Amino acid sequence: MPTPPSARGGRRPVAVVSFAQAQNQRREAHRNEVETLMPVFADVLGKVGITKDDVDFICSGSTDYLVGGPFSFVSALDAIGVWPPRRESHVEMDAAWALYEAWVVLQEDGVDAALVYGFGKSSLGDLSRIVALQLDPYVMAPLWPDPVALAALQARALLDAGKASEEDFAAVAARCRRSALDNPMAQVAYDRTVDELMTEDYVVAPLRRHALPPITDGAAAIVLAAGDKAFEWAERPAWITGIDHRIETHSPGGRDLTLSPSTAMAGRLAGVQDGRVDVAELHAPFAHQELILAQALDLGEGVSVNPSGGALAANALMAGGLIRIGEAASRIMDGRADRAVAHATSGPLLQQNLVAVLEGGR
Amino acid sequence: MAEAREPVTTLDTPIRLEYLFSAGIAQSKNLRGLAEGRFVGQRCPVCSKVYVPSRGSCPVDGVPTDEEVALGNTGTVTTFCVVNVPFAGQSIEIPYIVAQVLLDGADISFMGLIQEIPADQVRMGLRVEAVWVEPDQLGPSMASVKHFRPTGEPDAEYASYKDYT
Numbered sequence: 001m002p003t004p005p006s007a008r009g010g011r012r013p014v015a016v017v018s019f020a021q022a023q024n025q026r027r028e029a030h031r032n033e034v035e036t037l038m039p040v041f042a043d044v045l046g047k048v049g050i051t052k053d054d055v056d057f058i059c060s061g062s063t064d065y066l067v068g069g070p071f072s073f074v075s076a077l078d079a080i081g082v083w084p085p086r087r088e089s090h091v092e093m094d095a096a097w098a099l100y101e102a103w104v105v106l107q108e109d110g111v112d113a114a115l116v117y118g119f120g121k122s123s124l125g126d127l128s129r130i131v132a133l134q135l136d137p138y139v140m141a142p143l144w145p146d147p148v149a150l151a152a153l154q155a156r157a158l159l160d161a162g163k164a165s166e167e168d169f170a171a172v173a174a175r176c177r178r179s180a181l182d183n184p185m186a187q188v189a190y191d192r193t194v195d196e197l198m199t200e201d202y203v204v205a206p207l208r209r210h211a212l213p214p215i216t217d218g219a220a221a222i223v224l225a226a227g228d229k230a231f232e233w234a235e236r237p238a239w240i241t242g243i244d245h246r247i248e249t250h251s252p253g254g255r256d257l258t259l260s261p262s263t264a265m266a267g268r269l270a271g272v273q274d275g276r277v278d279v280a281e282l283h284a285p286f287a288h289q290e291l292i293l294a295q296a297l298d299l300g301e302g303v304s305v306n307p308s309g310g311a312l313a314a315n316a317l318m319a320g321g322l323i324r325i326g327e328a329a330s331r332i333m334d335g336r337a338d339r340a341v342a343h344a345t346s347g348p349l350l351q352q353n354l355v356a357v358l359e360g361g362r
Numbered sequence: 363m364a365e366a367r368e369p370v371t372t373l374d375t376p377i378r379l380e381y382l383f384s385a386g387i388a389q390s391k392n393l394r395g396l397a398e399g400r401f402v403g404q405r406c407p408v409c410s411k412v413y414v415p416s417r418g419s420c421p422v423d424g425v426p427t428d429e430e431v432a433l434g435n436t437g438t439v440t441t442f443c444v445v446n447v448p449f450a451g452q453s454i455e456i457p458y459i460v461a462q463v464l465l466d467g468a469d470i471s472f473m474g475l476i477q478e479i480p481a482d483q484v485r486m487g488l489r490v491e492a493v494w495v496e497p498d499q500l501g502p503s504m505a506s507v508k509h510f511r512p513t514g515e516p517d518a519e520y521a522s523y524k525d526y527t
């Protein structure tokens with residue numbers, strides 16, 4: 001039996017063994033959440049030849065604010081069929097944090113496999129108002145600052161600090177959308193030059209159309225397995241050799257928006273710098289945020305950043321971070337990479353950040 | 363010098379959000395059925411249970427319930443309550459009965475209003491039938507069912523609905 005690569009933290013080695021996602025699209029007009037998730041579950045379980053009865057723990061990430069109804073995460077369980085009953089949990093966050101919870105639970109003996117999923121139908125309501133409600137309810141949310149305006153403040157801070165140019169934002173967008181041409185699940189993909197993108201109008205200055213994420217309906221799922229079970233189910237499991245998440249103040253006005261110290265700390269504790277990084281999937285909904293994250297993680301030259309196209313190619317809320325982990329893991333599992341970094345963000349302007357290091361081992 | 367003021371202890375922050383509702387493929391079939399004055403359920407291919415309405419999957423087996431099942435107009439009261447409390451916007455005279463009705467051939471009950479019988483005579487096992495609104499009032503919602511009323515048949519045996527209470 002091969003041995004997993006050594007990991008930071010955790011008493012049992014845990015790996016991603018399967019990843020699946022729904023087609024990302026602007027509006028899924030016909031299927032409800034349950035109907036969107038069912039084929040994703042069939043896909044993610046089918047890829048490793050298992051059934052729902054093979055998983056010991058189920059954890060999801062979603063938010064009722066997108067659906068506009070209470071306990072939507074409970075009805076989503078109808079898509080998996082939790083009978084006989086089993087351990088199940090939910091986070092009102094991106095499903096990358098559900099994966100973190102599953103990783104913790106998998107440290108227990110007797111829990112050998114977990115199904116993690118996230119879903120978000122962003123098309124059902126006015127996203128700019130819904131997202132504003134994650135701000136503090138007393139002084140910020142009543143002003144209804146929309147996410148594009150907030151992101152523009154962050155981009156402006158980068159320009160004012162001399163840390164980036166508008167062309168740098170366009171270069172990120174051009175690369176991500178070009179990479180997305182190879183991603184059949186992407187929603188926005190094109191081959192355009194920086195010069196072409198710079199002719200676009202501002203949506204909110206200094207952000208042009210290309211620097212914004214699409215509004216996406218989507219869902220994704222991952223199967224995690226511990227120890228021997230991972231080798232049993234996957235030829236080349238993507239071992240989680242480090243995972244950590246950190247949070248900053250709720251108030252965007254209380255931070256230096258050009259930096260992401262929580263990403264830097266999570267990256268350090270996850271061991272990003274312990275070896276060469278082949279691939280980094282960074283959850284940067286706005287183009288300029290990729291620059292902040294790459295700097296916080298100290299990713300050098302030669303790292304393939306967001307080969308899937310990242311969140312600029314598709315941005316299903318509550319699933320986008322989990323998809324970053326899945327995209328990174330896929331590249332380990334199919335041998336395109338040996339060591340990958342996956343990042344997920346939640347909250348306004350990169351408030352909370354999770355970093356995972358995935359390795360194929362020998 | 364600013365004069366001392368009472369601390370602010372409350373503030374109003376009105377929030378209004380509007381949503382589209384995504385009924386889904388399965389429940390849309392049920393809603394279209396209601397607009398035609400009939401109940402449409404869906405059967406699970408694994409356990410054969412019939413859900414009305416189906417949300418698209420069998421919550422026990424987690425598989426699509428894509429076999430459509432036309433259901434009749436009659437069913438059984440599995441449980442009920444007597445509403446005696448008036449509230450704003452109430453359109454029905456109290457006391458009235460809200461019951462769980464298990465349609466014949468279905469494996470899940472849903473909520474219905476029971477009328478055309480004194481409140482103190484409603485009971486578990488009572489056989490009822492749906493009374494639909496006028497054809498020009500039918501729409502894709504449960505509002506198409508005006509209420510349920512007794513059929514006059516003998517009560518259903520408890521054993522026939524004990525798994526649905």
Ligand SMILES: [Zn+2]
Nearest residue numbers: 406409420423
């Ligand atoms: Zn079933």
